[in-house]
Amino acid sequence: EVHLVESGGGLVKPGRSLRLSCETSGFTFNIAWMTWVRQAPGKGLECLARIKDITSGGATDYAAPVKGRFTISRDDSKNTVYLQMNSLQTDDTAVYYCTTLDGYGYTRRWGQGTLVTVSS
Amino acid sequence: EIVLTQYPATLSLSPGERATLSCRASQSVGTYLAWFQQKPGQAPSLLIHDASIRATGIPARFSGSGSGTDFTLTIDSLGPEDFAVYYCQQRYSWLTFGGGTKVEIK
Numbered sequence: 001e002v003h004l005v006e007s008g009g010g011l012v013k014p015g016r017s018l019r020l021s022c023e024t025s026g027f028t029f030n031i032a033w034m035t036w037v038r039q040a041p042g043k044g045l046e047c048l049a050r051i052k053d054i055t056s057g058g059a060t061d062y063a064a065p066v067k068g069r070f071t072i073s074r075d076d077s078k079n080t081v082y083l084q085m086n087s088l089q090t091d092d093t094a095v096y097y098c099t100t101l102d103g104y105g106y107t108r109r110w111g112q113g114t115l116v117t118v119s120s
Numbered sequence: 121e122i123v124l125t126q127y128p129a130t131l132s133l134s135p136g137e138r139a140t141l142s143c144r145a146s147q148s149v150g151t152y153l154a155w156f157q158q159k160p161g162q163a164p165s166l167l168i169h170d171a172s173i174r175a176t177g178i179p180a181r182f183s184g185s186g187s188g189t190d191f192t193l194t195i196d197s198l199g200p201e202d203f204a205v206y207y208c209q210q211r212y213s214w215l216t217f218g219g220g221t222k223v224e225i226k
Contacts, residue, residue: 026219045156045207047215063152063214064121097163103130104170106154110163 002026009114015032022098033101124218143208
């Protein structure tokens with residue numbers, strides 16, 4: 001069974017950094033493409049970052065609002081994907097989900113999410 | 121960025137009725153569109169991909185149609201578990217989501 005478990009969320013002051021982790025199991029992580037998606041309270045969904053597998057060069061892509069501030073990375077030895085978030089702003093407050101991308105390119109499996117609150 | 125607009129924002133229906141949800145893209149996405157269901161406190165779950173293909177385990181009362189810029193999700197005979205928020209997602213260019221349609225009990 002596929003599991004994705006996010007961690008690392010919490011309360012952080014504006015301008016500070018936070019690193020989220022997503023530990024996975026139940027599938028072949030090293031050939032999986034992964035994303036981070038967030039959902040602000042009471043709002044819709046926003047895909048932030050994508051990382052391809054090593055055979056695709058581990059290429060990364062970012063949404064405009066986070067490009068240059070957030071970095072997605074992976075450790076295939078730990079079946080884990082990360083999201084390093086720098087220069088956090090109040091409008092980064094959201095639940096952050098990691099997801100797998102299926103062979104069709106859609107966000108197939110989702111974790112339960114981790115809440116990040118940016119507030120002074 | 122491709123913008124997806126969902127309408128209506130809220131759909132008030134009774135159990136057993138048919139729900140018709142719409143999603144319009146700001147430019148053609150071919151059939152690279154998916155539908156998700158999200159219940160309170162839960163992550164979204166995939167219902168339909170490539171506009172009309174049901175994901176594994178999804179009941180036949182859920183169906184998708186459309187191509188280009190206009191798409192529809194139809195739920196035949198709403199069950200109590202179907203009252204939720206539904207999002208469309210395109211993968212033609214990056215990955216973007218619509219704003220959602222809430223299907224609530226009338």
